[in-house]
Every structure is written in structure tokens, then in C-alpha cells.
């Protein structure tokens with residue numbers, strides 16, 4: 552395949568020859584580009600970017616590879632403290648029952664929306680999110696959930712790419 556030197560556009564996603572979609576965050580003065588893997592958050596500075604006929608890209612080498620710092624980590628720690636206190640106070644069995652109940656409430660609101668009735672989808676989605684976080688505390692599997700979540704998003708990205716070619 553033909554490869555030409557290329558300057559990515561900030562705000563645009565590109566399929567990388569090595570796999571995965573990378574979003575261009577910014578372009579530095581000399582044409583180096585800061586790229587972030589959409590699924591994993593892995594961010595790097597790409598040197599010597601090239602583009603192929605199918606719109607996919609690669610680069611000669613990269614530097615400064617790191618996971619982009621997540622925003623609001625302080626906030627997340629505070630939320631975690633409150634949810635851990637909830638599990639400690641009411642116990643595993645009660646909170647698992649509560650998770651089941653909140654998921655049922657969300658199901659009901661989704662049906663209400665489908666039937667054109669008033670609904671409280673946002674409220675019940677928030678309740679389910681709170682309970683899912685408590686499940687991570689109870690089952691000590693937050694790391695697994697995050698890893699599997701990212702693997703599944705990456706697989707979805709791959710499937711979408713296979714379906715429509717390199718155009719993003």
C-alpha cells in the first residue's frame with residue numbers, strides 16, 4: 552500500500568495500522584502529533600506520521616507514552632469513600648438485594664419510555680450506577696470490570712472498523 556507523510560487533524564480519529572483507533576489531540580510545531588488510543592487512553596507523541604490509501608495511519612516511532620491522567624480523580628475517591636461506607640453500614644446481602652431492585656426499577660422506566668409514559672430514566676440510571684460501584688466494592692472486581700470493559704470497547708471498535716473500512 553502507498554504511504555505518504557501526513558499531519559493528522561486534531562479532533563479526528565484514525566485507524567492505526569498496528570490496531571486500534573487513535574484520536575489526534577494536538578499537533579506540535581514540527582508536525583509531531585499527540586495521539587490517544589480511544590479504547591485504552593494510551594497517549595503518545597507520534598513522530599513521522601504516514602497515511603495509507605485506505606486512510607489508516609502509522610508512525611515511524613513514538614515517545615512520551617503514558618495513560619492520560621483521568622479527570623476528577625479526587626472526586627472519584629470521595630464517591631468511593633461514601634459507597635464503601637454504605638456497604639460497611641448495610642452489608643453485602645442488603646446491598647446486593649438493593650442492586651437487583653434498582654435494576655428492576657430501571658427496566659420499568661425503560662418500558663414506561665417505550666410506551667410513551669412519563670419516565671424517570673436518568674434517576675434510575677444514576678441509582679444503577681451507584682449500585683454497580685457498590686458491587687465492585689463487594690466483589691472486589693473493579694480492576695477486572697475496567698479491563699473487560701476496555702477490551703469489549705476495543706473489540707467493538709474493531710468490529711465497526713471491519714464493517715465500514717478505515718473511514719471514521
Ligand SMILES: [Mg+2]
Pocket residue numbers: 653656674675678
Ligand atoms: Mg431507584
